[in-house]
Amino acid sequence: MATTASPHATPNDLSSVTKTLDLLAPRWSVWVLMTVSAQPLRYAEIKSRLPWLADGQLHPRLTHLTNAGVVERTEYAPRHVTYGLTIRGAELMPVLTVIASWGDTYLEKALVANKTTGGMEPERIPPAQNIDDTLALIVPRHATPILWSLQARGRASAKTLATEAMPGYGLTGVYKPLDRLVADGLVTATGTGDFQLSASGQALAPVFQAISAWATAPAPGARRPRGQGPAPSQNRSGPWATTPTRVPAPAVPAGPSAAPALATTPPDAPAWKPSDLFSHQIPARPLSPAGGPRR
Incomplete structure (x- = not known):
């Protein structure tokens, strides 16, 4: 029997989360954010x-992220322009860490042969790909409102979810997104007509908590404070300091590394190697779900 208690989250919380997901969802947005997370870079850098992004793909992503207030375009001269994270962009990096941790833990990985031992082991997926594949599951229309409602x-029942997560669509409209969530392994049917979240x-x-905390935090000015170093993603403040991840977040590599990294963690946390982001061929589409969803 379905419960009738009202969800604890407010509509504003849910709206803020879906807007943040819309910010991150366009393909390659996360990759661009991570690329400029260590230091401001020029377009050519x-x-x-x-390298797989054409100008027609990279320039719109930079414009999108700049307009969203997470990337800052600084023009030093007509032909000297850099792109780096704003304060809001830097504060978004720990959120990406949480999303990447979920993807690494719960999304499927193909077994590949270890080049040294010859033994089979799970494929090592780049963090940005884990983030993209996780977003592919929760960004589709109505997916997050349904998950949000079931979490609360x-x-x-389907009727309750239709009323609460999809007002105005009617009962029949809820089944397509529900079926997708069930197929992706995020929701299960109880056998009594109700639905609930899977493990x-x-x-x-934690993913939705981190996104909600970032989305509802007061937005500072887009300009960096004076004296801030070249790696704003190393600064952790606000709600992120109290939003734990499932897996210890990787540390930012020392020095002006050419590869992007996520947010700083305690000194004993495992570091991501410079090749982590680009160590795999980028698939045209994420792997099909088998044992764990990865779209």
């Missing part, structure tokens, strides 16, 4: 780190 209720769906709670 970004392009050399994302525990379980609910991997429940584990999305």
